[in-house]
Amino acid sequence: MDNCLFCKIARGDIPSRKVYEDDDVFAFHDINPARPVHLLVIPRRHITSLATVTEADTPVLGRILAVANQLATENGSPDGFRVIINTGRIGHQEVQHLHAHVVGGPDPVGPMLKRV
Numbered sequence: 001m002d003n004c005l006f007c008k009i010a011r012g013d014i015p016s017r018k019v020y021e022d023d024d025v026f027a028f029h030d031i032n033p034a035r036p037v038h039l040l041v042i043p044r045r046h047i048t049s050l051a052t053v054t055e056a057d058t059p060v061l062g063r064i065l066a067v068a069n070q071l072a073t074e075n076g077s078p079d080g081f082r083v084i085i086n087t088g089r090i091g092h093q094e095v096q097h098l099h100a101h102v103v104g105g106p107d108p109v110g111p112m113l114k115r116v
């Protein structure tokens with residue numbers, strides 16, 4: 001995807017604060033962190049969202065979750081963390097390349113969602 005922000009970041013065309021990469025997965029600090037630890041873990045290959053995954057994507061989805069755990073531990077959230085995958089319009093997904101937010105830090109991140 002030529003014009004996708006996170007494809008460009010994974011290719012190194014746009015700089016990021018990278019924390020991890022392998023053949024399938026790339027991870028970097030969120031530019032506007034919501035918590036002391038706020039990483040984004042993405043598939044290197046373009047996948048638009050969790051709403052567009054196919055059976056072929058299941059291995060990389062598993063890798064994203066395993067890497068999330070490793071990176072949270074290594075980057076200042078060793079006692080737990082939260083993974084968030086915003087999806088589509090209702091999920092308030094702003095960047096149309098699947099990404100897992102990994103948030104945490106020394107203090108609990110708080111309740112999951114404000115009740116409506």
Ligand code: AMP
Nearest residue numbers: 016029030031032086092093094095096
């Ligand atoms: P979402 O609303 O789930 O699509 O989240 C998109 C996230 O991408 C936001 O938390 C942004 O702060 C983050 N973001 C946008 N541009 C960049 C960038 N160039 N580098 C790192 N994070 C970014």
Ligand code: ZN
Nearest residue numbers: 004007046097
């Ligand atoms: Zn992309």
